Amino acid sequence: xxxxxxxxxxxxxxxxxxxxxxxxxxxxxxxxxxxxxxxxxxxxxxxxxxxxxxxxxxxxxxxxxxxxxxxxxxxxxxxxxxxxxxxxxxxxxxxxxxxxxxxxxxxxxxxxxxxxxxxxxxxxxxxxx
Amino acid sequence: xxxxxxxxxxxxxxxxxxxxxxxxxxxxxxxxxxxxxxxxxxxxxxxxxxxxxxxxxxxxxxxxxxxxxxxxxxxxxxxxxxxxxxxxxxxxxxxxxxxxxxxxxxxxxxxxxxxxxxxxxxxxxxxxx
Amino acid sequence: xxxxxxxxxxxxxxxxxxxxxxxxxxxxxxxxxxxxxxxxxxxxxxxxxxxxxxxxxxxxxxxxxxxxxxxxxxxxxxxxxxxxxxxxxxxxxxxxxxxxxxxxxxxxxxxxxxxxxxxxxxxxxxxxx
Numbered sequence: 001x002x003x004x005x006x007x008x009x010x011x012x013x014x015x016x017x018x019x020x021x022x023x024x025x026x027x028x029x030x031x032x033x034x035x036x037x038x039x040x041x042x043x044x045x046x047x048x049x050x051x052x053x054x055x056x057x058x059x060x061x062x063x064x065x066x067x068x069x070x071x072x073x074x075x076x077x078x079x080x081x082x083x084x085x086x087x088x089x090x091x092x093x094x095x096x097x098x099x100x101x102x103x104x105x106x107x108x109x110x111x112x113x114x115x116x117x118x119x120x121x122x123x124x125x126x127x128x129x
Numbered sequence: 130x131x132x133x134x135x136x137x138x139x140x141x142x143x144x145x146x147x148x149x150x151x152x153x154x155x156x157x158x159x160x161x162x163x164x165x166x167x168x169x170x171x172x173x174x175x176x177x178x179x180x181x182x183x184x185x186x187x188x189x190x191x192x193x194x195x196x197x198x199x200x201x202x203x204x205x206x207x208x209x210x211x212x213x214x215x216x217x218x219x220x221x222x223x224x225x226x227x228x229x230x231x232x233x234x235x236x237x238x239x240x241x242x243x244x245x246x247x248x249x250x251x252x253x254x255x256x257x258x
Numbered sequence: 259x260x261x262x263x264x265x266x267x268x269x270x271x272x273x274x275x276x277x278x279x280x281x282x283x284x285x286x287x288x289x290x291x292x293x294x295x296x297x298x299x300x301x302x303x304x305x306x307x308x309x310x311x312x313x314x315x316x317x318x319x320x321x322x323x324x325x326x327x328x329x330x331x332x333x334x335x336x337x338x339x340x341x342x343x344x345x346x347x348x349x350x351x352x353x354x355x356x357x358x359x360x361x362x363x364x365x366x367x368x369x370x371x372x373x374x375x376x377x378x379x380x381x382x383x384x385x386x387x
Contacts, residue, residue, distance in 0.1 A: 003199065003236050007300055014178050021181055040197065040234070041181040042136055042173070044300070049272050052279055052299040059377025068298065070261065070330070072199070072236055079372050083381045090379035101378045105298070107261050107330055108373035114208050115237035119188025120230045121219035123212045132328065132365050143307050150310055169326065169363070170310040171265055171302070201328070201365055243337055244366035248317025249359045250348035252341050 001074025001116055001124070002034055004041040008067045009051055016097055017043055023096040024069060027089040032077060053105075065103045067093075073110050074124070082108070130203025130245055130253070131163055133170040137196045138180055145226055146172055152225040153198060156218040161206060182234075189231050196228060200237045203245050203253070211237070259332025259374055259382070260292055262299040266325045267309055274355055275301055281354040282327060285347040290335060311363075323361045325351075331368050332382070340366070 004024060012020075021041055028034040048064075055062045069089075077085070090101035116124035133153060141149075150170055157163040177193075184191045198218075206214070219230035245253035262282060270278075279299055286292040306322075313320045327347075335343070348359035374382035 003197065017178055025181075035186070037183045037186040039181055039183045039186070042175060042197075043179040043181075045179070046300060049275055050301040050303070052283075052297055052301075054295045054297045057293070057295040057297070057376065058382070059380070062377065068261065068300075072238060079381065082372055082375075083384070086375040086381055087379040090377075103377070104375070104379070105377060106375040107369065109238060109330060109367060109369050110373070111236065111238050114211055115239065117211075117215040117233070117235040118186060119191065119219075119232070119234060121216035121233070122188070123208065123215055124187070126212070132326065146307055154310075164315070166312045166315040168310055168312045168315070171304060171326075172308040172310075174308075201367060238367060240365065240367050243340055244368065246340075246344040246362070246364040247315065248320065248361070248363060250345040250362070251317070252337065252344055253316070255341070 001038060001113065002028060002032075002040070003072040004028075005044060005070045006041060006067065007044045007046065007051065007070070009064055010045040010047060012045070019097050020067070020093070020099075023092050024089065027085065027092050028071075031088045032081065032085040060102050062103055063100065065099055066105070067099060067103055068105045068107070071106065071108045073108055074113050074116050076110050077108075130167060130242065131157060131161075131169070132201040133157075134173060134199045135170060135196065136173045136175065136180065136199070138193055139174040139176060141174070148226050149196070149222070149228075152221050153218065156214065156221050157200075160217045161210065161214040188234075191232055192229060194228055194232045195234070196222075196232055197234045197236070200235065202237055202239050203242050205239050206237075259296060259371065260286060260290075260298070261330040262286075263302060263328045264299060264325065265302045265304065265309065265328070267322055268303040268305060270303070277355050278325070278351070278357075281350050282347065285343060285350050286329075289346045290339065290343040318360050320361055321358065323357055324363070325357060325361055326363045326365070329364065329366045331366055332371050332374050334368050335366075
């Protein structure tokens, strides 16, 4: 059920963005209890004046490759699941697109399952799964 | 109190977007307990590489007309209100702009009333209504 | 821990946007219990057809300078803190960039501290602060 918004500075190739998107999704499938076909993402590319981030707050140093991944989730996860996801995500992103783990920030926002409709005007949970 | 963000692929006419926006708002007024003048919306148009969506997860098949409606609400609604809203929304969108109901996805995120200020630095709920 | 998204119509200078961004952040530092270096913001510039807002709902009249500030916070704040923030924010924005207080809308969305990772795959709260 997640809806994922990925924010970064402009200038990356379409191939980079595709690899980024796929890697984020696969980390969620493998460690965040997300079904493989439950993929809904947007990518937001900013000019330097439109994306402000501190280079050192609680981590860093952050570079111009800084990537903020904002996840709207449909159910809560445990701290151990969150830890595994955060760690897997940065490891995979470093391998796949060369992102420094310190350049990856994640924010999760949790909603209720009934706050989702995937189509047809059906409330999530009402349909046969 | 909702703030509504509508995401879809680029290529639609200004008239289509206006009809889409108006229809979403009217469905909220009629079935989601939203005052008629409480309209705050943004429309986000993406290239194909910036908007990823599964064509079949819990619905579909989804087409390139896929439209994701993300609502930040200021109070919770009951399941029956949500159901009525989801159903009315897709019916109206099909009538108004020809959207297939399977192309309409909704995500609601609920906040507290005091987390809103509509202007003048006044906390929502403090002002005389 | 906030992530702040600022939405407004296109047409402002880079200098205006920078002042807007800095002023919003400073108001959060001074009245919303945010550390000075905890600055993560995006600015979203819309065409008139992409940003819909009512000119009079619970405030106004709103002008084309309307600015919507959506804050994802990492902990709840008291009503008195919210009030002080809303009021300080609009006063400062009027002084810094000439924004009419009625043109400033705020929406806050509260998450849990463990729903944040600032880098390195570390869950927020796990690292030594």
